[in-house]
Amino acid sequence: xxxxxxxxxxxxxxxxxxxxxxxxxxxxxxxxxxxxxxxxxxxxxxxxxxxxxxxxxxxxxxxxxxxxxxxxxxxxxxxxxxxxxxxxxxxxxxxxxxxxxxxxxxxxxxxxxxxxxxxxxxxxxxxxxxxxxxxxxxxxxxxxxxxxxxxxxxxxxxxxxxxxxxxxxxxxxxxxxxxxxxxxxxxxxxxxxxxxxxxxxxxxxxxxxxxxxxxxxxxxxxxx
Amino acid sequence: xxxxxxxxxxxxxxxxxxxxxxxxxxxxxxxxxxxxxxxxxxxxxxxxxxxxxxxxxxxxxxxxxxxxxxxxxxxxxxxxxxxxxxxxxxxxxxxxxxxxxxxxxxxxxxxxxxxxxxxxxxxxxxxxxxxxxxxxxxxxxxxxxxxxxxxxxxxxxx
Numbered sequence: 001x002x003x004x005x006x007x008x009x010x011x012x013x014x015x016x017x018x019x020x021x022x023x024x025x026x027x028x029x030x031x032x033x034x035x036x037x038x039x040x041x042x043x044x045x046x047x048x049x050x051x052x053x054x055x056x057x058x059x060x061x062x063x064x065x066x067x068x069x070x071x072x073x074x075x076x077x078x079x080x081x082x083x084x085x086x087x088x089x090x091x092x093x094x095x096x097x098x099x100x101x102x103x104x105x106x107x108x109x110x111x112x113x114x115x116x117x118x119x120x121x122x123x124x125x126x127x128x129x130x131x132x133x134x135x136x137x138x139x140x141x142x143x144x145x146x147x148x149x150x151x152x153x154x155x156x157x158x159x160x161x162x163x164x165x166x167x168x169x170x171x172x173x174x175x176x177x178x179x180x181x182x183x184x185x186x187x188x189x190x191x192x193x194x195x196x197x198x199x200x201x202x203x204x205x206x207x208x209x210x211x212x213x214x215x216x217x218x219x220x221x222x223x224x
Numbered sequence: 225x226x227x228x229x230x231x232x233x234x235x236x237x238x239x240x241x242x243x244x245x246x247x248x249x250x251x252x253x254x255x256x257x258x259x260x261x262x263x264x265x266x267x268x269x270x271x272x273x274x275x276x277x278x279x280x281x282x283x284x285x286x287x288x289x290x291x292x293x294x295x296x297x298x299x300x301x302x303x304x305x306x307x308x309x310x311x312x313x314x315x316x317x318x319x320x321x322x323x324x325x326x327x328x329x330x331x332x333x334x335x336x337x338x339x340x341x342x343x344x345x346x347x348x349x350x351x352x353x354x355x356x357x358x359x360x361x362x363x364x365x366x367x368x369x370x371x372x373x374x375x376x377x378x379x380x381x382x
């Protein structure tokens with residue numbers, strides 16, 4: 001599938017190497033409000049591209065950061081989270097990650113640990129934040145402290161996609177952090193890991209092909 | 225707006241949407257029976273609800289009935305046509321906050337999302353609202369926040 005993804009122009013991830021492009025991914029359980037948050041931030045500007053084959057929605061945005069204009073792609077899942085895991089290409093070349101849970105559903109908070117673990121397997125260094133959505137349902141939750149983000153040293157936001165509380169602030173912060181991360185040349189480890197990652201992917205593909213070959217010959221044998 | 229919707233429900237036989245509304249110029253409360261045509265157990269409830277919401281003869285009456293509500297009524301009707309009981313349909317909308325929604329299929333997830341959308345629409349600030357603030361910021365940081373019980377019984381890696 002990794003090969004297929006590369007051949008779709010919208011999913012050409014080479015572009016994320018250019019200075020004016022950042023990729024920000026959203027993670028979190030089904031129905032925590034990931035799409036609604038992006039749509040609240042973009043308002044009328046958004047024209048999402050549904051790539052249903054890949055269970056993926058892309059939102060494009062142009063932002064001014066300092067004196068630069070940056071094209072931002074927000075990657076949103078379209079049901080892929082139901083496999084409890086995302087395809088590696090979802091994480092590939094991402095510059096920041098927004099992790100969302102629903103303050104009304106404890107399980108979505110508990111599952112953050114799994115999402116964060118998977119994120120760090122692919123992207124050990126990128127900026128990430130924890131977002132507590134749907135505070136409009138019960139403002140009392142904002143008096144509580146949720147320690148998952150603190151433990152991991154991640155910024156935490158109480159937001160509401162419905163009434164808009166802190167949505168724009170959170171996205172602006174994350175865009176800025178994504179751009180900063182990209183410009184930070186000291187992040188040598190990440191590049192090395194990225195190289196290793198693609199090297200391992202290639203290796204895996206080779207192995208997969210080899211297995212295919214074996215299976216085919218097995219089939220031929222059994223036919224005989 | 226000439227009509228204020230009061231209640232909106234569904235009737236199985238003959239299949240129809242029932243609307244209780246108030247006529248605003250006379251303040252009279254009336255009942256409107258809207259027959260649901262061309263709707264089978266295989267029909268798309270989403271499209272059917274949208275069609276009804278935009279129906280030239282009914283749309284004025286349904287102006288303040290949400291799309292979500294109409295979808296829900298069509299789901300109940302479709303469940304009935306498929307032989308499910310009303311109790312079954314109503315239970316399927318019920319949102320159990322402990323349930324892992326990652327494990328549901330498309331149709332079941334849509335039912336739960338529909339339920340959540342009701343709250344979303346209720347609390348929603350539209351960009352055309354007079355008090356709409358695009359960049360709404362609220363500082364919730366408090367030095368004495370109480371510890372969330374969700375953090376108790378946590379595993380070490382959490």
